[in-house]
């Protein structure tokens with residue numbers, strides 16, 4: 631039934647170790663026997679032999695020309711040539727859906743072998759068919775193995791990408807914190823405060839009132855002048871620590887710049903605000919820094935209640951007015967903007 635023009639190629643495997651040679655290249659004798667069960671069919675470039683998902687009926691042997699197999703996304707196409715076969719699962723297991731699309735790449739001649747013809751061949755040439763099936767399974771298993779390997783590699787690549795992403799995110803978080811915090815004291819800086827104020831409008835206050843305290847070190851220029859800039863830095867850090875200590879968990883202590891600090895508080899009433907301001911005055915007053923020699927640290931504090939959570943400029947100018955009232959009083963004092 632099948633006079634073949636395929637004569638075997640230089641890559642065709644030697645008898646006996648066929649299963650080790652990939653891809654599916656048949657020795658001329660095996661090809662001849664299989665082709666004898668098939669019907670020869672001429673194909674033209676672009677001609678579709680089967681589609682993905684289609685119910686499989688037969689397998690194909692390539693006598694001349696080339697056929698392209700396309701798989702799911704992510705898997706490379708396969709180009710098969712003379713002496714190779716494809717679609718063999720159809721004759722092995724029947725009722726099987728194609729998982730590739732097969733299209734003729736060049737003009738050529740194929741042998742199409744139906745399941746019935748294959749069964750008849752099995753009875754006629756059991757030894758040859760058994761060898762053919764054995765090599766096919768070895769080929770399928772090797773293909774499966776390659777697939778598992780490539781999935782594993784892809785998985786490793788994904789894990790690595792995920793790792794890089796995680797690292798970038800944590801670097802970004804650190805960078806964002808650096809951008810929002812003050813180098814000298816570690817408190818939030820003005821940028822951090824604005825960010826906090828943005829969030830503030832969305833948070834419930836649970837019946838409390840928001841208030842702003844502006845804290846400014848008294849005669850700080852004199853500290854720098856008398857004891858040096860490093861001593862000035864130490865004084866700023868010590869005051870910052872007291873401001874931080876006074877802040878509750880949802881309150882943001884920050885350094886606005888120079889010797890000026892700010893704290894947005896949540897208080898029940900004016901009495902509580904006064905207590906907290908007086909507590910801070912006392913805490914700074916009791917600081918003793920050896921680098922400042924005889925100089926006693928003190929701060930002035932101006933306070934204002936925040937009517938509108940978005941109105942930073944208004945709160946700031948009210949608290950600033952109160953702060954200068956405290957300064958005019960001689961410092962080491964607190965005033966509330968009325």
Ligand SMILES: Nc1nc2c(ncn2[C@@H]2O[C@H](COP(=O)(O)OP(=O)(O)OP(=O)(O)O)[C@@H](O)[C@H]2O)c(=O)[nH]1
Nearest residue numbers: 846847848849850851852854859860862863888889
């Ligand atoms: N050591 C040190 N000094 C700073 C820093 N930033 C600003 N300064 C200095 O802080 C001083 C602030 O001085 P002023 O704003 O005049 O305030 P003051 O001397 O405290 O005067 P009053 O507020 O009226 O009591 C300036 O001399 C700045 O040079 C800093 O990071 N470290």
